[in-house]
Amino acid sequence: MMSAFADIFSTFIAGKTGARSAEVIEFDKLSGGAIQDNFGLTLDLEGGSRTRRQEFVVRQDAPSGVSESLSRPEEFRVLQAAFKAGVTAPEPLWLCEDPEVSGRVFYVMTRAGGSASPRKLVKADFTDEQRRKIVRRLGAELARLHTIRPPQASLAFLVLPDQGDPALSRVALYRRYLNQIGEPHPVLEWALNWLEDNVPEPGPTVLCHCDFRTGNYMMDGDELTAVLDWEFAAWSDPCEDLGWLCCRSWRFGADDREVGGIGDKQDLLDGYREVSGTGLDPAAVSYWEVMALVRWAMIALQQSRRHMSGEQRSLELALTGRMVAQMELDLLNQIQELEDGQ
Amino acid sequence: MINQPETRDLLTEARQVLLDSLAPELTGQRKYEALMVANAMGMAIRELEQRAQGQPEETDRTVTAFLAERSIEAKAGEDEAALAGAIRERRLDSTDPGLQSVLRTLTEARLRVNNPGFLKR
Numbered sequence: 001m002m003s004a005f006a007d008i009f010s011t012f013i014a015g016k017t018g019a020r021s022a023e024v025i026e027f028d029k030l031s032g033g034a035i036q037d038n039f040g041l042t043l044d045l046e047g048g049s050r051t052r053r054q055e056f057v058v059r060q061d062a063p064s065g066v067s068e069s070l071s072r073p074e075e076f077r078v079l080q081a082a083f084k085a086g087v088t089a090p091e092p093l094w095l096c097e098d099p100e101v102s103g104r105v106f107y108v109m110t111r112a113g114g115s116a117s118p119r120k121l122v123k124a125d126f127t128d129e130q131r132r133k134i135v136r137r138l139g140a141e142l143a144r145l146h147t148i149r150p151p152q153a154s155l156a157f158l159v160l161p162d163q164g165d166p167a168l169s170r171v172a173l174y175r176r177y178l179n180q181i182g183e184p185h186p187v188l189e190w191a192l193n194w195l196e197d198n199v200p201e202p203g204p205t206v207l208c209h210c211d212f213r214t215g216n217y218m219m220d221g222d223e224l225t226a227v228l229d230w231e232f233a234a235w236s237d238p239c240e241d242l243g244w245l246c247c248r249s250w251r252f253g254a255d256d257r258e259v260g261g262i263g264d265k266q267d268l269l270d271g272y273r274e275v276s277g278t279g280l281d282p283a284a285v286s287y288w289e290v291m292a293l294v295r296w297a298m299i300a301l302q303q304s305r306r307h308m309s310g311e312q313r314s315l316e317l318a319l320t321g322r323m324v325a326q327m328e329l330d331l332l333n334q335i336q337e338l339e340d341g342q
Numbered sequence: 343m344i345n346q347p348e349t350r351d352l353l354t355e356a357r358q359v360l361l362d363s364l365a366p367e368l369t370g371q372r373k374y375e376a377l378m379v380a381n382a383m384g385m386a387i388r389e390l391e392q393r394a395q396g397q398p399e400e401t402d403r404t405v406t407a408f409l410a411e412r413s414i415e416a417k418a419g420e421d422e423a424a425l426a427g428a429i430r431e432r433r434l435d436s437t438d439p440g441l442q443s444v445l446r447t448l449t450e451a452r453l454r455v456n457n458p459g460f461l462k463r
Contacts, residue, residue, distance in 0.1 A: 175430070184422045184423040184425070184426035184427075185426060186422060186425045186426040186429055186445055186448065187445050187448070187449055189426045189429040189430045190429050190436065190441070190445060192430075193429060193430075193432070193436055194436065197436075255463065315375070315378050315379065315382060316378060318382070319378060319381060319382060322385060322456040322457075323456070323457075325449050325452035325453045325456050325457070325460075326453070326456075326457060326460050328445075328449045328452075329446075329449050329450070329453060329460065329461070332442065332445060332446055332449060336442070
């Protein structure tokens with residue numbers, strides 16, 4: 001199957017670049033995603049628009065691709081918009097919507113160097129100056145992404161938040177999720193009330209990545225090489241992306257480094273302001289960190305339901321369900337801290 | 343019926359074999375899977391310990407007493423659903439220190455089974 005895919009993809013790429021020949025140097029399945037398969041493909045191309053050795057990533061729906069996230073063609077269009085806006089992301093090259101080619105919809109993008117491993121990054125022995133540099137860069141990347149505003153003809157599939165308020169829209173959505181899940185979660189209900197009662201002044205509605213966290217961007221040393229995993233992109237408040245990145249669950253044990261276990265929030269805000277020209281309210285970022293904990297709890301509950309319903313029996317999904325109490329304890333502590341600080 | 347050695351003992355020993363003898367032989371995805379199995383077994387062991395000490399019943403009594411003091415009705419065995427519903431319907435004062443305390447009791451009880459290390463951070 002693997003070598004069949006290698007032939008299919010290399011022929012497809014040769015067709016797109018006009019290469020006379022394409023020799024497969026390396027082809028392997030990359031880690032990540034139950035929703036999609038990622039393949040690394042290194043080719044020696046002769047002739048055409050991209051010659052000699054080229055490294056690509058091919059991303060296609062997994063056989064069991066059940067998901068509420070974006071489809072591959074939608075994700076491709078989001079990636080195109082982000083790349084055009086100057087976000088450091090893999091360059092989206094070609095989308096193939098013809099299922100006759102590989103059996104599934106896929107697209108090809110350039111392959112970035114480095115590693116996305118969160119443990120490696122959080123444990124890395126960076127100087128304070130390197131930490132500032134990385135975190136400012138993360139802020140700058142988000143600011144570039146957030147220059148994309150609705151309406152965008154190519155992104156018409158993205159729905160706008162209800163009543164124009166992304167925060168209240170999320171609160172209503174998560175209450176619906178809790179109803180569907182049918183398991184009582186008093187802490188999440190309590191946190192949702194707090195989120196409803198403490199909505200900050202909404203920012204502009206912008207294109208948010210919505211999964212921008214340590215583990216979803218590639219680093220080569222202290223250099224960011226690519227922002228990955230665009231399938232949750234949505235129109236939302238800019239602070240949703242910053243809150244998700246700072247959320248306690250994504251610090252991988254380095255709890256005192258608020259920005260993804262790497263560095264300080266002030267540097268993130270500074271890096272953001274440098275590109276956007278406008279500052280963000282740190283209190284709004286804190287609010288969206290609370291929202292991030294609730295969202296991660298919702299995702300974990302839904303994942304464990306996929307296991308419990310028999311739709312996808314999996315130890316990993318089952319264990320994710322048992323993580324919800326961690327988010328609940330963080331919510332109790334974090335909301336208390338915010339209340340005490342007022 | 344007496345059935346020795348007891349289940350908790352069997353599970354503890356089995357988990358130790360997995361961690362000490364099998365996991366070190368594994369790499370990559372297999373190792374990750376072995377550690378997930380050890381994690382699940384750890385939860386089962388701790389749940390048995392908590393039950394032996396009557397902890398789940400004590401947590402339930404705390405919730406029942408909290409609801410009774412605030413005249414919130416709950417069907418037998420559905421205290422947590424009643425609590426969640428009362429919060430959603432805003433029938434409880436969100437600044438009530440007793441509310442936060444009962445929420446903390448429930449959360450900590452789960453973490454003592456799921457991930458006691460998380461309570462020590």
